[in-house]
Amino acid sequence: MKGISRRVGVHTSISGGIHLSVKRAHKLGCTTMQIFSHNPRSWRKRYPNAEEIELFRNLIQENNITPVFVHASYLINLSSAEKELWRKSIDMLLYETELADILGIDSVIFHPGRASGQSRQYAIKRTREALRQLCKEIRKNILIIENTAGQRGEIGSTIEEIAEIVSSLPSRCIKGICIDTAHAFASGYDLSTYEGIQLLIEEIKRLLSPLPLLVLHLNDSKASLGGRIDRHEHIGKGYIGREGFRKILSHPELSEIPLILETPKTSDEDDIKNLALVREIIKTI
Numbered sequence: 001m002k003g004i005s006r007r008v009g010v011h012t013s014i015s016g017g018i019h020l021s022v023k024r025a026h027k028l029g030c031t032t033m034q035i036f037s038h039n040p041r042s043w044r045k046r047y048p049n050a051e052e053i054e055l056f057r058n059l060i061q062e063n064n065i066t067p068v069f070v071h072a073s074y075l076i077n078l079s080s081a082e083k084e085l086w087r088k089s090i091d092m093l094l095y096e097t098e099l100a101d102i103l104g105i106d107s108v109i110f111h112p113g114r115a116s117g118q119s120r121q122y123a124i125k126r127t128r129e130a131l132r133q134l135c136k137e138i139r140k141n142i143l144i145i146e147n148t149a150g151q152r153g154e155i156g157s158t159i160e161e162i163a164e165i166v167s168s169l170p171s172r173c174i175k176g177i178c179i180d181t182a183h184a185f186a187s188g189y190d191l192s193t194y195e196g197i198q199l200l201i202e203e204i205k206r207l208l209s210p211l212p213l214l215v216l217h218l219n220d221s222k223a224s225l226g227g228r229i230d231r232h233e234h235i236g237k238g239y240i241g242r243e244g245f246r247k248i249l250s251h252p253e254l255s256e257i258p259l260i261l262e263t264p265k266t267s268d269e270d271d272i273k274n275l276a277l278v279r280e281i282i283k284t285i
């Protein structure tokens, strides 16, 4: 019965206009969604015009798609040792929050950062400082920190590390956490088993409280357990597997968390299949 109210959606393209993402999501039957609010591989800042904003906001309301998440740009590295890149990263994440605000979106998901040639400890310190500066500028609670696979120096692959990053930040700075199931698996949390899921949930409660888990990036993993490689796979086709997702989706503490799929896609067909499988699992819980 719980499954009925469960929010399920996919990361949706904004190509051709930001409002078109809502039409795409609605067509796929999504009740929540995630977008890039601009080209995630460009530093260029562009603000949507009033018409686009209105269309986007109206379509979100009409189609009752909520919550909507923005995923921050891939270029951002809050851990960077290079002063210019570090500054630009802070500035870009701030721009992401402005854009989200304009669009009526109250969540921006970001990755903690990558240690490039520096120690993890240095990278953590750098990200913490970046967030401290950023949070002075942000007026509302909007940032959601995502766990990583720990690939190529990525920090934040364990809950312990995320706790270190967000420690001593002002309380209104970070709104909550996003767990990507593929990243968690690749970083060593065995989400194909109940024990692994339980361990992750307990760590979140023990180390991050009162930060809430706000969204799950529901992806299967092409990388093996602890492989520290970020490769998303279709639901049920990777190492977490269909039974693993049944365990994740039936966990009572995860039953209210919105689900965003970022599974591979060459066409809509892929999203349709993955969404259908997730809905089927939810229905049989």
Ligand SMILES: [Zn+2]
Pocket (backbone or CB within 6 Å): 071, 109, 110, 111, 146, 180
């Ligand atoms: Zn992400």
Ligand SMILES: [Zn+2]
Pocket (backbone or CB within 6 Å): 180, 182, 183, 230, 231, 232
């Ligand atoms: Zn990923």
